[in-house]
Amino acid sequence: MEISTALWGGFSSFFSIWQVCLLQISPFYMAFIAGLFLATAGQKDDPRIGRWVLLPFLAYTAGFTVFYSLLVASGLGISRLLLYNVSDLRLISGIVILLAGLYILMVDRISFLSRNHTPLLLSALSLSIGISFALIYSPCITPTLSEIMGIASQPQTAVEGWRLALMYGVGICAAFGVTGITLVLLLRRSGVVMQNDRLIKNIFGIIVLIPALLAITGLMRHFKAFVLGFLV
Amino acid sequence: MNSTSYCFNNLAAALLLAACLSGCNGDGRALLQVGEKAPPFTLELLDGGEANLEQYAGKGLVITFMASWCPCSKDSMPLMKKAYQTHKDNITFLVVGIQDDESKFEKYIRKWEVPFSAGFDDGARISRDYGVGSPPTTYVINKSGIVKRAFYGNIKDKEDDFPEWLKEIL
Numbered sequence: 001m002e003i004s005t006a007l008w009g010g011f012s013s014f015f016s017i018w019q020v021c022l023l024q025i026s027p028f029y030m031a032f033i034a035g036l037f038l039a040t041a042g043q044k045d046d047p048r049i050g051r052w053v054l055l056p057f058l059a060y061t062a063g064f065t066v067f068y069s070l071l072v073a074s075g076l077g078i079s080r081l082l083l084y085n086v087s088d089l090r091l092i093s094g095i096v097i098l099l100a101g102l103y104i105l106m107v108d109r110i111s112f113l114s115r116n117h118t119p120l121l122l123s124a125l126s127l128s129i130g131i132s133f134a135l136i137y138s139p140c141i142t143p144t145l146s147e148i149m150g151i152a153s154q155p156q157t158a159v160e161g162w163r164l165a166l167m168y169g170v171g172i173c174a175a176f177g178v179t180g181i182t183l184v185l186l187l188r189r190s191g192v193v194m195q196n197d198r199l200i201k202n203i204f205g206i207i208v209l210i211p212a213l214l215a216i217t218g219l220m221r222h223f224k225a226f227v228l229g230f231l232v
Numbered sequence: 233m234n235s236t237s238y239c240f241n242n243l244a245a246a247l248l249l250a251a252c253l254s255g256c257n258g259d260g261r262a263l264l265q266v267g268e269k270a271p272p273f274t275l276e277l278l279d280g281g282e283a284n285l286e287q288y289a290g291k292g293l294v295i296t297f298m299a300s301w302c303p304c305s306k307d308s309m310p311l312m313k314k315a316y317q318t319h320k321d322n323i324t325f326l327v328v329g330i331q332d333d334e335s336k337f338e339k340y341i342r343k344w345e346v347p348f349s350a351g352f353d354d355g356a357r358i359s360r361d362y363g364v365g366s367p368p369t370t371y372v373i374n375k376s377g378i379v380k381r382a383f384y385g386n387i388k389d390k391e392d393d394f395p396e397w398l399k400e401i402l
Binding site: 016019021048071072074075080082087090138139140141142143145146149150153154220221222224225226228229230 | 265288300303304356360363367368382383384393
């Protein structure tokens, strides 16, 4: 399989029937990126707003793709260990997401957080969220991913499969990025949103808490069964 | 320190942390691969019985992990039922529900009138031992309990290959 096929497979899955499965994380990622944007727009008068969006997006992509691809490449030793312990790691991920949601809610209320609200901090937060979302997500196996998993599950071809899975993950993140940045641009142009930025930021913060609570309580499988099951 | 190296350091630290956590929490046992012996399991069946690997010794076994919310699981079921009708005397078919609500999974099995055994992997113990990350995942196991094939995804995409895989374990 070509690298470009894997990349396109990941990207196109976002805009296809497979989005149903991505609903495990996609609305929460949009809430996270929009919440961060509003938290920034409300208190930082920085004309280079792109820096506040682009760096966290790249950090998210790095975290998500590395862990997503490792979970796919089950022929690798580290991947097998990750898969074996994925239940515990999902619990930790839930706690990380919870902290990110609380950050969005509290950043304009706690002066310590406001002072340290920088692109670098947001990038670190986004990196953690990327890793956490990769761990709580159980993907639908698209035809392209099926082929990649077949390659990645064999020890002798696991590294090749991991590279393909990495590109597949980059493709998913590129789709996330396009959608997230479009959302941010729309929010920025909306007078109503910008006038009520604190309220809307808090709503997004609360939305980010949902996957956190689902992962911590182990209710994510019920979310999949009832919400995703309703759609398919 | 520039932002790129900061991000890289964070990523490296996170990878290291994950590796440590994995090593600490697990028993280090390798997960299932083709050519290896299938790990033993005990599964409570939806009809009230119990299934375990030992009882299938001397017979081929197809074990498939599915979820009611997964479109590929739904797509895979007709081919599974067809294969069961062809090979039911020589091969055992087993569906294991994962990452699902138990009642929804039961409804799914009833709706599809699944003619072979089905059970729910409560606590995700079997899927962990078999290294299953996502549904549907199918293992084809021979009479000696050795995994001959592992397939990740919609088995309908392997409509021509799947019957051949079953012949390998007859």
